[in-house]
């Protein structure tokens with residue numbers, strides 16, 4: 735553990751050659767190769783906790799589980815964390831059908847489907863508002879108090895941007911697929927505050943793998 739007040743934070747995503755992580759309008763595209771999917775499921779299995787923004791839940795309806803097909807038969811319940819200021823997570827989202835707790839962090843006095851979400855099995859926690867939604871430091875400190883030691887942040891664009899902007903990560907891996915999406919309307923890997931504030935990262939590795947290139951970066 736590198737930081738006792740928050741979990742180890744590993745951001746992971748799959749990107750096109752032009753830095754896009756979805757199609758125009760946020761429509762989902764599979765950028766990961768089978769090799770990369772397996773890597774992601776093994777990471778989920780190892781860390782035991784995964785975080786996404788409500789934007790990803792609404793656009794992709796991800797299962798957010800550990801698929802034993804990718805982990806040689808073993809699986810474990812996964813803690814799913816959703817950043818969702820106004821409780822827009824649909825109580826019928828697919829992730830509720832898979833094992834593991836669902837922790838939703840919302841803003842104080844959020845007026846969403848509170849009761850339905852609790853009935854679906856979510857645990858709701860109010861945290862102060864922060865830039866971009868809820869306060870990330872408060873979320874991470876609460877997760878640490880709940881015993882989460884390592885967290886896989888899987889997106890999407892706004893959530894990754896917030897973690898990068900606030901320097902709240904320890905490791906970033908990007909699977910780059912040899913695909914050009916070629917549209918400014920497609921969500922990008924990260925939206926930084928302005929072009930005059932570039933975020934420089936330390937490139938630790940670049941590996942040609944099945945179906946693409948895996949970049950490993952540190953803050």
Ligand SMILES: NC(=O)c1ccc[n+]([C@@H]2O[C@H](COP(=O)([O-])OP(=O)(O)OC[C@H]3O[C@@H](n4cnc5c(N)ncnc54)[C@H](OP(=O)(O)O)[C@@H]3O)[C@@H](O)[C@H]2O)c1
Pocket residue numbers: 746747748749755756757759760761762763765786787788789790791793794817818819820821822864865866867868869870888889890891892893894896921
């Ligand atoms: N290729 C990949 O690896 C990958 C992985 C995941 C997703 N995606 C794609 O990413 C796209 C979704 O990205 P997105 O930017 O629309 O949604 P997102 O990053 O998943 O969620 C963003 C939303 O989360 C909430 N939020 C709460 N606190 C936040 C904070 N501190 N910082 C940022 N957001 C916070 C905000 O909504 P409220 O204000 O309502 O709280 C915000 O609008 C989809 O197209 C999906 O397919 C790609």
